[in-house]
Amino acid sequence: MRFHGTMNINRQGRLEIGGCDTVELAQRFGTPLYVLDERLFRQNCRDYYQSFTAEYGAGVVYAAKALLTLSVCRMIEEEGLGLDLVSGGELYTAVQAGFPMDRVYFHGNNKSPEEIRLALKSGVGRFVVDNIYELELLDYLSGESQLKAQIILRLTPGIEAHTHEYIKTGQIDSKFGLVIENGQAMAAIRRALSMENIVLNGLHCHIGSQIFELDSYNHCASVMMDFCAGVYNQTGWIARELDLGGGLGIYYSGGDRPPRVREYADNIMRVIDEKARLSGLATPRVIVEPGRSICGPAGTTLYTVGAIKEIPGIRTYVAVDGGMGDNPRPALYQARYEACLANKITQEPVQLVSVAGKCCESGDMLIWDIKLPCVEAGDVMAVSCTGAYNYAMSMNYNRLPRPAMVLVYDGLADLILERETYEDIIGRDRVPERLVKRDRQLKNIASAG
Ligand SMILES: *Cc1c(COP(=O)(O)O)cnc(C)c1O
Numbered sequence: 001m002r003f004h005g006t007m008n009i010n011r012q013g014r015l016e017i018g019g020c021d022t023v024e025l026a027q028r029f030g031t032p033l034y035v036l037d038e039r040l041f042r043q044n045c046r047d048y049y050q051s052f053t054a055e056y057g058a059g060v061v062y063a064a065k066a067l068l069t070l071s072v073c074r075m076i077e078e079e080g081l082g083l084d085l086v087s088g089g090e091l092y093t094a095v096q097a098g099f100p101m102d103r104v105y106f107h108g109n110n111k112s113p114e115e116i117r118l119a120l121k122s123g124v125g126r127f128v129v130d131n132i133y134e135l136e137l138l139d140y141l142s143g144e145s146q147l148k149a150q151i152i153l154r155l156t157p158g159i160e161a162h163t164h165e166y167i168k169t170g171q172i173d174s175k176f177g178l179v180i181e182n183g184q185a186m187a188a189i190r191r192a193l194s195m196e197n198i199v200l201n202g203l204h205c206h207i208g209s210q211i212f213e214l215d216s217y218n219h220c221a222s223v224m225m226d227f228c229a230g231v232y233n234q235t236g237w238i239a240r241e242l243d244l245g246g247g248l249g250i251y252y253s254g255g256d257r258p259p260r261v262r263e264y265a266d267n268i269m270r271v272i273d274e275k276a277r278l279s280g281l282a283t284p285r286v287i288v289e290p291g292r293s294i295c296g297p298a299g300t301t302l303y304t305v306g307a308i309k310e311i312p313g314i315r316t317y318v319a320v321d322g323g324m325g326d327n328p329r330p331a332l333y334q335a336r337y338e339a340c341l342a343n344k345i346t347q348e349p350v351q352l353v354s355v356a357g358k359c360c361e362s363g364d365m366l367i368w369d370i371k372l373p374c375v376e377a378g379d380v381m382a383v384s385c386t387g388a389y390n391y392a393m394s395m396n397y398n399r400l401p402r403p404a405m406v407l408v409y410d411g412l413a414d415l416i417l418e419r420e421t422y423e424d425i426i427g428r429d430r431v432p433e434r435l436v437k438r439d440r441q442l443k444n445i446a447s448a449g
Contacts, residue, residue, distance in 0.1 A: 001338040001339055001340040001382070001384055002251065002338060002384070004037070004040060004251075004297045004298075004300075004384060004385065005017070005018075005037040005039060005040025005043070005297065005298060006018050006019065006037050006039050006040060006408075007037075007300075007384075009345050009346060013344075013345060013346040014342055014343055014345055015340060015342040015345045015382055017035050017037050017300055017408050018035075018037050018038060018039065018407075018408025018409050018410065018411070018412070018413070019408070019409070019410045019411035019412075020035075020408045020411060020412075020413045022035065022300075022302055022342040022380060022382055023342055023343045023380050025302060025406060025408070025413055026302045026304065026342070026380045028413070029404050029406055029413075029415065029419075030404065030419060031302050031303050031304040031320075031321055031322070031380070031403075032301055032302065032303050032320070032321055032322030032326050032403040033301065033302040033403055033404055033405070033406065034299060034300075034301055034326070034386065034387075034390065034391055034403055034404070034405035034406070034417070035299065035300045035301070035302060035405075035406055035408055036067075036295075036298055036299055036387060036405060036406070036407050036408065036416070037298045037299075037300070037408060037409075038075070038298075038407050038408060038409035039409060039410075040297060040298040041075060041294065041295060041298040041387070042075060042078075042079055044261075044293065044294040044295075044297070044298065045060075045062070045075070045076065045079035045080075045081055045294055046079060047261045047262070048060045048081070048261055048288070048290055048293075048294065049079060049080055049081065050262075051261045051262045051264070051265035051266075052261075052265050052286070052288060053080070055265060055269075056265065056269050056286065057285065058265070058269070058285065058286040058287060058288065059082060059285065059286070059287040059288070060081045060082065060287075060288055060289075060290065061081065061082035061083060061084045061103070061105050061243075061287055061288070061289045062076045062081045062082065062083055062084065062289070062290065062291065062294055063084040063246045063289045063290060063291030063292075064076075064083050064084060064085050064086075064090050064093075064094070064291070065084075065085075065086050065090065065291060065389075065392060066291030066292050066294070066295050066296070066387075066388040066389055066392055067291075067295040067299070067387055067388055067389075067390075067391060067392050068090055068093055068392065069093070069391075069405065069416055069417055070093060070096060070097045070416075071407060071416040072295070072416075073093060073094055073097030073099045074097060076099070077097075077099055077100065077103075081103075082103035082104065082105060082125070082287075083099060083103060083104050083105070084104075084105045084107055084128075084246075084289045084291075085104055085105070085106055085107065085124075086106075086107045086108045087108060087115065088112070088114060088115040088118055091104075091106065091115065091118055091119060091122065091124070092118070095122050101122045101123045101124050101125065102123065102124075102125040103125055104119075104122075104124040104125050104126070105124070105125065105126045105128055105152075105243070105287075105289070106119045106124045106126065106127050106128060107128045107130075107154075108128075108130065109130040109131065109175055109176050109177075110130075110134075111127075111130075111134055111137075111138075113137065113141060116134075116137065116138055116141050117141060117145070120141060120142060120145050120147055120149065121145070125150065126150050126151060126152055126201065127149050127150065127151045127152075128151070128152055128153075128154050128204050128243070129151045129152070129153050129154065129188075129192070130154045130176060130177060130178075131177075131178060131188075132178075132184075132187075132188055132191065135151075135153075135188060135191060135192055135195070135198070138151070138197075138198065139195045139196070139197050139198050140197075142197035142198065143196065143197040147197065148197055148198070148199050149197060149198055149199065150199050150201055151192065151198055151199065151200055151201065152200070152201050152202040152203055152204045152241055152243055153178060153185070153188055153189060153192060153200065153202075153203055153204065154176060154177040154178065154203075154204045154205065154206070155177050155178050155179075155180050155185045155203055155204065155205050155224070155227070156171070156172055156174055156176065156177035156178060156179045156180065156185075156205070157180055157205045157207065157220055157223045157224060157227075158171065158172045158179070158180060158181050158223070159171070159207050159216065159219055159220050159223065161207045161208035161211050161213075161216045161247070176206070177204075177205065177206075180223070180227055185227070186231065186234070189231055189235065189237065190235065193235065193237055200237070201239075201240055201241045202239040202240055202241025202242055202243065202284060202285075203224060203227070203228065203239050203241070203242055203243070204242075204243035204244075204245065204287075205220060205224055205243070205244060205245055206244075206245025206246065206247065206289065207220050207245065207247060208247050209246070209247045209249075209291075209292060210247070210249040210250070210292065211247045211248060211249050212249040212256070212257060212258055212259065214259050214263060214264060214267045217244065217264065217267060217268055218267055218268070218271045220244060221242075221244060221268050221271040221272055221275070222271050222275060224242055224244070225242070225271070225272060225275035225276065225279070226275065228242070228279075228281065228284070229275075229279035229281060232279070232281060238281060238282070239284050240282075240284055240285060241284055241285045241286075241287060242272070242284040242285070242286050242287070243286075243287040243288075243289065244268060244286065244287070244288055244289075245288070245289050246288060246289035246290045246291050246292070246293075247290075247292075248261070248264055248290055248292070248293040249292075249293070250292055250293050250296045250297055250385060250388075251297065251385065252296075252335065252336055252337055252338070252385050253336040253337060253338045254338075258293070261290075261293070265288075268286065268288075269286065272284070272286060291388060292388040292389065295387040295388045296385050296386075296387045296388035296389075297384075297385050297387065298387045299385065299386045299387020299388065299390060299391075300382050300383065300384050300385075300386060300387075301322065301326060301327065301382070301383045301386040301390065301403070302342065302380055302381070302382055303320035303321055303322050303380070303381045303382075303383070304320065304321045304378065304379070304380060304381075305318055305319070305320055305341075305375055305376065305377055305378060305379040305380075305381055306319050306320065306321060306358075306377055307319040307377070308353075308375060308376075308377065315353075315354055316351065316352070316353040316354070317353070317354055317356045318353045318354070318355050318356065318372075318375050318381075319355075319356045319357070319358055320355060320356070320357065320358070320366065320381055321358060322357060322358065322400075322403065323356065323357010323358050323359050323364045323365075323366060324357050324359050324361060324363070324364040324395075324397065325357070325359060325394060325395055325396065325397050325398065325400045325402070326390060326391070326394050326402065326403050327357075327366060327383070327386055327390045327393075327394075328390075328393045328394070328395065329389055329390065329393070330365060330366055330367070331361065331363045331364060331365075332393075336367070337366060337367050337383050337384065337385065337386070338367075338370070338383070338384050338385070339355060339366075339367055339370060339372070339381055339382060339383045339384070340372070340381070340382050340384075341372055341373055341375065341379045341380065341381055341382075342379075342380040342381065342382045343379055343380050344373040344374075344379065347373035347374070348373060349371035349372055349373055350371075350372075350373055350374055351371070351372060351373075351374060351375065352369055352370070352371055353369075353370060353371075353372055353375060354367065354368045354369055354370070355367040355370060355381065355383075358398075358400070359397055359398050359400070360398060361397075366383060367383070391403075391405060391417070396420075396425065399425050401419060401420035401421060401422065401424065401425055402419070402420045403417075403419060404417055404418055404419035405417035
């Protein structure tokens with residue numbers, strides 16, 4: 001397993017993160033446990049801030065869907081980034097965290113009237129309008145509240161990024177955005193410009209996630225800038241903002257070679273400046289929306305090993321006390337991860353095993369074929385780079401309670417998300433009177449009489 005951020009081997013020969021012994025974390029907080037490395041999380045924010053904002057005056061808006069809690073909001077605020085939110089629930093989290101709402105970009109391809117009203121009321125900085133239906137609805141609801149909605153329009157640039165089918169978004173056949181090629185985008189711009197309660201500031205696109213080729217971004221920036229020039233020629237409107245979305249890939253396992261944030265920034269900005277020079281239009285303010293590349297490498301999940309099933313000549317299954325409930329990504333899109341035994345980090349790998357979750361699905365496998373030291377029940381397994389889209393996509397399949405999350409920093413470990421309890425699991429169940437047990441019904445009748 002490759003080490004990230006503050007990962008280290010301590011004097012006891014165990015994996016340490018943020019100066020905390022992970023075996024002790026597992027004992028103290030239980031497993032499965034999400035561990036978030038505060039230094040690395042903040043370092044990743046600063047990398048973006050330095051490369052985009054300090055260097056080019058560009059905006060960095062953290063895509064909260066990758067990982068969002070109240071504490072995460074606080075760190076994002078302190079690091080000077082904005083927030084890209086996609087739902088009423090995410091919006092509510094930011095409001096409750098006291099996040100400066102003018103730094104919020106409100107996304108989503110089917111925002112409900114309630115979500116739009118909440119966003120208007122809380123004063124979000126930008127609505128990222130996805131389609132004509134939303135544009136009309138937003139104009140109407142803004143008028144109702146006597147507000148002007150500040151928007152950018154999400155477009156589909158028609159770019160195929162080299163990534164998994166389910167995390168591509170820039171191609172024409174997508175549920176997101178207004179298509180440039182068939183004229184929908186231009187029509188929406190004209191419509192927006194004619195609206196009384198809408199202020200159109202710029203354009204947005206997002207080509208997908210876990211992208212390694214900077215060329216995809218260059219291509220996208222170039223298509224968007226050409227389109228901006230075309231729009232100016234036809235309407236006289238100038239896009240002052242150009243939001244190029246997120247999606248920069250991260251290292252999960254051997255073979256992944258993500259570009260540096262600095263390279264990503266320099267590449268995009270070079271294309272934009274060049275295109276602006278050619279068209280004679282002012283360079284728009286660029287915005288990027290990284291999610292995974294900020295929180296992904298900062299997260300590690302700790303599990304306790306339980307059942308080990310050896311099928312001689314075929315495979316050894318090592319089962320842990322979590323799985324697709326806390327990390328659905330391998331089951332969803334064959335995501336690959338690395339792991340180690342936190343309590344045997346100095347021991348040589350001697351066996352090839354596959355790591356299984358505990359859900360009733362054969363697809364609930366965290367890692368196929370990984371070399372580990374001799375594995376025994378009770379070992380603490382650490383799976384790295386689980387900060388993005390793990391807790392965010394977690395679920396209660398099999399009624400497993402969701403794990404806790406701790407934030408580690410220089411030897412401190414603070415709970416930022418409590419572990420769910422069995423009471424939480426049944427907390428919203430209701431039993432209609434006719435299903436209440438007969439003896440209890442009789443007792444109720446007796447006590448009422
Ligand atoms: C998901 C998403 C992002 C963030 O993607 P990452 O791969 O996590 O960086 C940014 N912008 C939009 C519109 C998205 O849908």
